[in-house]
Amino acid sequence: MTKQPLHLLLADDDADDCIFFDEALKELPIDSSLETVGDGEQLMRLLISRPRALPDMLFLDLNMPRKNGFECLAEIKTNQQLKCLPVIIYSTSLDRDVVNLLYEKGALHYIRKPGDFSKLKEIIFLALTSASINNGDTISKDNFIIQVQ
Known part of the structure; x- marks a missing residue:
């Protein structure tokens, strides 16, 4: 059985x-696909129009x-x-x-956008790894913010 790639959505x-x-995501050792939307209304229309085909994770600006x-x-x-997304x-x-x-309000993690490409790769990797380990379940407040040095 082959594992499906992670379907990620970035708003x-x-x-x-x-x-x-x-570009950062493509350099990670994670099989994934990325879809993007440019505003909140477009995001909500997309999610509501296909509730049975939700992304595995949403990165939300x-x-x-x-x-x-x-x-x-x-x-x-x-x-x-949508609430389990x-x-x-x-x-x-x-x-x-x-x-x-x-x-x-129920967000899984908080990431501050880094300006450095290598830090972006690291922070995305940490977020995806943490979300996979926790199966999207609520995590402790101490682990909510994902940061890299």
Whole structure:
């Protein structure tokens, strides 16, 4: 039996960040595919239109047009068909109050976007590994933020 590649979805309005993420993902020793959407409304339409074919994980930027990441996370976690989708927040900021709120709202991990390509690869790898080990289950607050030095 062959294992299916991980199907990942990235919701981010910055095209350069999407390209950077895709290039980093391709260099990891993980069989995966990446789909991207550019705003929160597009994300929610996609998820709602195919609830039986959800991605294995969603990387969600907070600052997007039309519907931001906070609104999308709240909608995902209150939707019966979507609430089990593992959501990894992928943002440029690292405000502790925001991080705490996102943990309480049901995000699986929080990643601060690194500017360095090797750190991006490492942080994506750590997030995917952690999510696989935990099967998308809630993790401790101490392990919520994934950081690399």
